[in-house]
Amino acid sequence: MRKKPVSKVAIRSFNRPVNLFFNVLIAVFALSCVLPFLFVVAISLTKETALAAHGYSFWPQEFSFFGYTYLFDQMQEKIFQALFVTVIVTVVGTLINSTATSLYAYVISRSNFPFRRFFTVFCLITMLFSPGMVANYIVTANLLQLKDTIWALILPMAVSPFNIIVMRTFFKRSVSDSIIESARIDGASEMRIFIQIVLPLAVPGIATISLFAALGYWNDWFNALLYIQKDSLVPLQYLLMKIQNNIQYLTQNAGASSQLSGGMAAIPGESARMAIVVISTLPIAISYPFFQKYFVKGLTIGGVKE
């Protein structure tokens, strides 16, 4: 039998039919991720009456920017206020979160830190056992008195145990002890070692956890539900949830609607709601590509063995 010449490329790739099959599979999956959002965009651009008459469709039956003009005319103040709150919370929150997380993770990744064990277990416990909503509420609202302040949106998510574990592994893998040792020999203090040696080596990891944190802050509405009463501190996602919840309440209590509607402020229609979804998703979707190059590297490195 004649031997087939084998090239390096051939070893590292699938054969053609398999390749095609997987490509199609991934394409279908990717499409299924994008389609709902395209749908949302399409609905936000459809005329309200067309929605009632024809139902949803990917290509609007009748185009209308009413959803967006409604938002900018009627809810302008609310929307921009909420967007502002969300941005502030995301930026400040991400900074605090990534700082706290990487500091904690770095310390427990160093083998010569005496309380390493205790702090690792301490962190694991909070990750595995949740105290429940009421306990959280008592601490945040009654003990710390954070109700109706912007800190109620930031501090409850300031440290994430899961990210600490990811970062700990990351530090262990990507920063070898010898490099720290050599820095020590050159006379660097602990703080200097962390800032000038360890951090630059850990940029992909930090970018990854920052992205996690930023997404978490951007999408969070539950803390706002619990702790925020003031209109000026309502974040964008909560505003959306509020509208959605109100509509659900109304449709579920259809019998009482005539009595309720007297006190009910006008609810934005379907297209306006979808327009809010678009506005609230777009910024984070746009920022995603900028993180991506770190993201891939950062995520995989946590799981690779040397």
Add this chain to the structure above:
Amino acid sequence: MKTWKKVIGLSTAVVLLGALTACGGGSKEKTDGSSKKADENTLMMYQIGDKPDNYDALMEVANKRIEEKTGVKLNIQYIGWGDYEKKMSVIVSSGENYDIAFADNYVPNAQKGAYADLTELAPKFAKDAYDQLDEAYIKGNLVDGKLYAFPVNGNVYSQQVLTFNKQYLDKYKLSIDNIKTYKDAESILKTFHEKEPTIAAFAIGQGFKAQGDFDFPIGNGYPFAVDLNGDTKKIINQYENKDFMDVLKTMHKWYQAGYIPSDASTSNTEFPLEGNTWFVRQETQGPYDYGDTILSNAAGQELVSKAFTTPLKSSDQARMANFVVSNTSKNKEKAVEVLGQINSDPELLNGLVWGIEGEAWEKISGKEDKIKLLDGYKPNTHLPAWNTGNNKILYTQDSITEDMIKERDESIAKAETSPILGFNFVTSNVKTEMSNIANVMSQYLDGLNTGTVDPEETVPKLKEALVNAGYDKVMTEMQKQYDEFLKK
């Protein structure tokens, strides 16, 4: 590269510092200033709904009046319609300090001891308002023989009506005179559907419940009912009742004929009252709706309704808008006093429900308790009547005549009282079975009620699933508790 990093580092520090000082300053001011005073002579009240746009102006007028009489002020915190349940359950279980709240999950929370016992406080500190309450309100709100709520005197009875869009009735010259049941509406639905196939003839969606002459001990989502036309001492499964079965069959027929939107069992689409996307809808009406007056006002167009159930004073109606005083409140007596005042002082209540006098409305001179609305009366600049206070002392618009008011009072006196008024089913023995039944019902409810599935095939399946879920045990327990309740 280095300078780039320094810039980032520096700007991070600046942003952080700025945020810290800005927000820290804000919150500090708050704790120093208002909350200390708040504890002493401002009562905290949680209310369901949207905050009115002119809340500050409304409350300034109201608080002046409240402070004169009781020496305290009222601070109303609004929580959105859909969020109320979630948030209140956390507030209640965390034991947070508040004074008054719109009741949520009234009976379980009262049993847990979250609310102050008002059995003696209410007649003592809110005598006027308490005396004006219909007896059904007190009876319907007793939990283990004690009263924990101060109900809003309003629609003490209710009945189900089919509401028709008048413009379409006129356009196609349809008559609704003979409609007394669902079935009677069939012929005009047919005519309408032929003329306007794209408009929802019977506008219903997810959560719709077909109604009959029943009352439900634990809500109409469960298969436990009392047949008002049959033996009222027995709890039955309404899905085994012949009349109800006929209703479901009618629904299925309508669904197949296309009168009901084809996605009704899953759709959340609302059909706004003021829109023209619907022809018939189901509504609940009570005495203070003055026929179709309130409904037509809300819709901004003329609507006409036909009732198809008997007017009934039920527990649901009695608990429509309950206000409770928290057990954690330090000012329980003052809280009851304030509730009493809201429910008995016409000047205060009308200022809240109609808006600011002179701006949103004015009295018609020479006529008692009649008002005229001004241009300042806008949808979001006043509070809703049903969950604010005693509807009896509200001024009425000129369109509501003395005859209508007389009719209202007579109809209240005439309305039937539900045999299960005030009956609270204690579920502690049958918790597992109850959640099983809830699961079964969530599977079948929407399909059956909207007519999407054929009841002849599905109801036997439902019965079987219920038996597997432990229906008989719950039924026996409920009947036992009901017998005890009837003996008292």
